[in-house]
Amino acid sequence: MDHILSARGVDFFYGERQALYGADFELAGGEVAAITGGSGAGKSSLLYCLAGVLPPARGTVTFDGIVLSSLSGADLSALRRERLGFVSSSGEPLPELTVQENAALPMRLAGIAKDRAHAAAGRVLEPLGMGAHLRRRAANLSGGQNRRVAVARALVHRPDVVFADEPTGALDGADATAVLEEFLRLAREQETAVVLVTHDPDVAARADTRYVMADGAISRRVTV
Ligand SMILES: Nc1ncnc2c1ncn2[C@@H]1O[C@H](COP(=O)(O)OP(=O)(O)OP(=O)(O)O)[C@@H](O)[C@H]1O
Numbered sequence: 600m601d602h603i604l605s606a607r608g609v610d611f612f613y614g615e616r617q618a619l620y621g622a623d624f625e626l627a628g629g630e631v632a633a634i635t636g637g638s639g640a641g642k643s644s645l646l647y648c649l650a651g652v653l654p655p656a657r658g659t660v661t662f663d664g665i666v667l668s669s670l671s672g673a674d675l676s677a678l679r680r681e682r683l684g685f686v687s688s689s690g691e692p693l694p695e696l697t698v699q700e701n702a703a704l705p706m707r708l709a710g711i712a713k714d715r716a717h718a719a720a721g722r723v724l725e726p727l728g729m730g731a732h733l734r735r736r737a738a739n740l741s742g743g744q745n746r747r748v749a750v751a752r753a754l755v756h757r758p759d760v761v762f763a764d765e766p767t768g769a770l771d772g773a774d775a776t777a778v779l780e781e782f783l784r785l786a787r788e789q790e791t792a793v794v795l796v797t798h799d800p801d802v803a804a805r806a807d808t809r810y811v812m813a814d815g816a817i818s819r820r821v822t823v
Pocket residue numbers: 613616617618636637638639640641642643644645
């Protein structure tokens with residue numbers, strides 16, 4: 600199988616403290632992978648190494664045949680902007696922009712014309728239940744609406760991979776499930792692969808592959 604993303608023997612340190620030990624990871628195009636494990640197990644550290652945000656001390660991360668550590672800072676930023684998407688557990692949209700402008704941002708930053716970028720934003724915001732709020736300023740949205748805008752922004756440019764760190768973090772059960780279902784449905788529909796960090800076993804159960812982490816290492820890989 601062709602892998603869009605892989606990691607081999609990744610070690611990562613915060614100063615003297617080692618957070619990842621020899622992590623191996625593989626993601627096929629369009630696959631959904633969940634990274635699970637207890638608090639402090641190294642889930643977020645692995646996610647950010649895979650996304651090219653944290654540089655491994657040893658080992659390699661390869662995206663579409665490109666070893667990330669071989670890229671200049673500018674090329675890595677361009678790759679992240681154009682081919683990857685991110686959803687964090689918190690983070691609010693820019694309040695002075697509308698919902699639609701917020702979701703369209705990755706395309707506008709890539710130089711795509713406003714009409715096309717806004718149409719693409721509408722395409723992802725509608726199924727997320729935000730169709731009635733496209734022109735509303737993004738100030739004072741509810742927590743669930745913020746998460747929906749964040750998901751739309753991560754998917755709008757049809758990236759190859761979206762990285763999501765507890766994407767429904769602060770939401771209550773029903774709303775978290777609704778946002779997550781729509782996120783994964785949209786990602787699968789546009790063949791965007793997903794790497795998802797989660798504490799929630801129900802969320803992990805929706806992935807094609809689960810990586811279980813303990814003490815900075817991947818202790819188990821389960822393919823459904
Ligand atoms: N900025 C940092 N500086 C120093 N140590 C850190 C930093 N961030 C994380 N760590 C440590 O690295 C280890 C792995 O952290 P990481 O955030 O990757 O775990 P996690 O599994 O995502 O945890 P959680 O589920 O609690 O978010 C932990 O021991 C943590 O305390």
